[in-house]
Amino acid sequence: MIDFLLHNPVLTALIVLGSLALLFGAILGFAAVRFKVEGDPIVEQLDALLPQTQCGQCGHPGCRPYAEGIANGEAINKCPPGGQNTINAIADLLDIEAPSLDEEHGEEADTKTVAFIREDECIGCTKCIKACPVDAILGAAKQMHTVIAAECTGCDLCVEPCPVDCIDMLPVETTLKDWRWDKPGSSIIATDRNSNATSDDEGQAA
Amino acid sequence: MTELAVILISTILVNNFVLVQFLGLCPFMGVSNKLETAIGMGGATTFVLTLASICSYLVNTYLLEPFALTYLKTISFILVIAVVVQFAKMFIEKTSPLLYRVLGVFLPLITTNCAVLGVALQNTAKARSFFESSLFGFGAALGFSLVLILFSAMRERISVADVPEPFQGAAIGMITAGLMSLAFMGFAGLV
Numbered sequence: 001m002i003d004f005l006l007h008n009p010v011l012t013a014l015i016v017l018g019s020l021a022l023l024f025g026a027i028l029g030f031a032a033v034r035f036k037v038e039g040d041p042i043v044e045q046l047d048a049l050l051p052q053t054q055c056g057q058c059g060h061p062g063c064r065p066y067a068e069g070i071a072n073g074e075a076i077n078k079c080p081p082g083g084q085n086t087i088n089a090i091a092d093l094l095d096i097e098a099p100s101l102d103e104e105h106g107e108e109a110d111t112k113t114v115a116f117i118r119e120d121e122c123i124g125c126t127k128c129i130k131a132c133p134v135d136a137i138l139g140a141a142k143q144m145h146t147v148i149a150a151e152c153t154g155c156d157l158c159v160e161p162c163p164v165d166c167i168d169m170l171p172v173e174t175t176l177k178d179w180r181w182d183k184p185g186s187s188i189i190a191t192d193r194n195s196n197a198t199s200d201d202e203g204q205a206a
Numbered sequence: 207m208t209e210l211a212v213i214l215i216s217t218i219l220v221n222n223f224v225l226v227q228f229l230g231l232c233p234f235m236g237v238s239n240k241l242e243t244a245i246g247m248g249g250a251t252t253f254v255l256t257l258a259s260i261c262s263y264l265v266n267t268y269l270l271e272p273f274a275l276t277y278l279k280t281i282s283f284i285l286v287i288a289v290v291v292q293f294a295k296m297f298i299e300k301t302s303p304l305l306y307r308v309l310g311v312f313l314p315l316i317t318t319n320c321a322v323l324g325v326a327l328q329n330t331a332k333a334r335s336f337f338e339s340s341l342f343g344f345g346a347a348l349g350f351s352l353v354l355i356l357f358s359a360m361r362e363r364i365s366v367a368d369v370p371e372p373f374q375g376a377a378i379g380m381i382t383a384g385l386m387s388l389a390f391m392g393f394a395g396l397v
Contacts, residue, residue: 005273012273020269020282024289031293035300 043071049089051082054133055155057106062133075099080106081155106156113169114152115159119144121166128158128167210341216397217345223321224353225383225390230321234354235379237312239365244358248351250312252344255322258283258290259343262326263336276330283326291317321350357386 005012046067053063058078060066070076076090077099084101091098101107115137117128124142136152139145159167223229230251237247262283270276295313299306316322325346329339360382369378 002272009274013275013278016269016273016275017278017282017285020265020285024285028289028292028296031296035296037299 043067045093046070046090049082049086049093050079051086051153053081053153053155055081055153055157056133057081057155057157059105070094075102077102078105081153111171113154113171114149115147115154115156116149116168116170117145117147118166118168119146121164123164125163127161127163131158131161133157212397213338213341214345214348217342218349218352219390219393220396222349222353222390222393223324223346224350225387226394227324228387229324230319230350233315233319234350234357234383235376237315238354238358238361238379241355241358241362243312244354245351247312247315248347248354251316251319251321251350251354252347254287254291254294254313254316255325255347255350256340256344257294258287258322259325259329259346260336260340261290262286263329263334263339266330267336279330280323280327283323287322287326288317321346353386353390357383360386 005015043064044067047064050063050067056062057080058066058069060069066074066079070090076094076096077087079086080101084098087101088098115128117137122139122144124139124144126139126141126145128145129137129139133155134151134153136148137145137158138148154169154172156169159169217223221227224231224234233247233251237243262279265282265286266276266279270279270282291313295306298313325343329342334342361379364378364382373381
C-alpha cells in the first residue's frame with residue numbers, strides 16, 4: 001500500500017489533502033453542533049412582542065436593537081406604535097410593573113392609520129422615500145410618489161420631512177374583508193399569573 | 207532550562223517576528239490604535255499561534271513526511287491554521303463568553319496573520335522537535351503581543367500629540383514602527 005502510494009505522488013497528494021480536508025471538515029462540523037450557542041432567548045421573545053414597524057421612534061434603528069436595549073435594562077415604554085398593549089405584554093414577560101407610554105417618543109395612535117400622499121401636490125422630492133423605514137413609498141426624483149397602503153405601518157415618519165405637507169395620515173377603514181372580533185378579555189383566559197397585573201388591559205390581552 | 211530561556215528570548219526579542227522578520231505587519235498596523243484592542247489581539251494570537259504550531263508540527267511529521275509530500279506543506283498549514291482558528295472561536299464562544307467578548311472579533315483576523323504561517327514554515331524548515339516547535343510558536347506570539355502592545359501605547363500618545371500635518375495618521379505610525387524596528391535591531395547578538 002505504502003509502496004503503491006510512493007510510486008503515485010499525484011494520487012497520494014490528492015488522497016492526503018482530501019482526507020485532511022475531510023477530517024477538518026468533520027471536526028468543524030462536530031464543533032458546530034457540540035459548541036452551538038443559542039442566541040439570547042430573551043431578546044428573541046422581546047423582538048417577537050415588538051410591532052416590527054422598524055420606525056425608529058424609540059431611538060434605536062429598528063425593533064431588534066430596541067429588544068436588545070430592553071434586555072440590557074432600558075425602559076420598556078418607548079414604543080408608540082405598539083402602545084400600551086406592547087408595554088403590558090413586555091412587562092408581563094419581564095415580570096415588572098407596566099409603565100405608561102413615554103410621550104417623549106411619540107403618542108399612541110387611537111386607530112391604525114396609513115400614510116396617504118395627495119398626489120397632485122407632490123413635487124417629487126424623494127424626502128419621504130428616504131424617511132420611510134419599511135420602503136412603502138414608491139416614486140422617483142421629480143416624479144409623483146405614492147404609498148403602498150398594504151406595506152405602510154403608520155409610523156408618521158414621512159409626514160415631517162415633506163416640504164409641501166402633502167402627506168396625510170388616514171385612519172384605516174374597517175371593511176368586510178378585515179373586520180375581526182375583538183380579542184377576548186384577559187379575565188376569561190386561563191393564566192397562572194396574578195390577575196391584578198393584567199386586569200387593567202381588558203379586551204386587549206396579548 | 208537554559209535552552210528554554212534561549213528560545214524564548216531569541217523569539218521575543220532577538221528574532222522578533224514583527225520588527226526583525228517583518229511578518230504579521232497587517233494586524234500590527236491595523237489593530238494598534240487602542241491599547242485595549244491590542245491586548246485582545248495579543249491574547250488571541252498567542253492562543254492560536256501556539257496551537258497552530260503544535261498542529262502543523264503533527265501534520266508535517268505524521269502525514270506529509272511519511273508520504274514525501276513536504277512540498278504541500280504551505281497549503282496544508284493554511285488549512286490547519288484556518289481550522290484551528292475556527293475551532294478555537296467556537297470553543298471559546300461556548301466555554302467562556304467573557305473571553306469571547308474580549309477576543310471574539312480578533313480571532314477570524316488571525317487566519318490571515320502571516321506570522322502564524324511563518325512560524326509553522328520555519329519550524330519545519332529548521333527541523334525543530336515537537337517541544338521546540340510549540341515553544342517557538344509560543345515565544346513568537348509573546349513577541350508579537352509585546353510589540354503590538356508597546357506600539358499601541360505609543361500610538362495612543364501620538365494621537366493626542368501635535369504632529370505636523372503631512373505626518374498625521376498612518377505616516378507617523380509607519381515612522382514609529384521603523385524606529386521601534388531600529389531599536390529592536392539592538393538586541394541582535396544577545397543570544
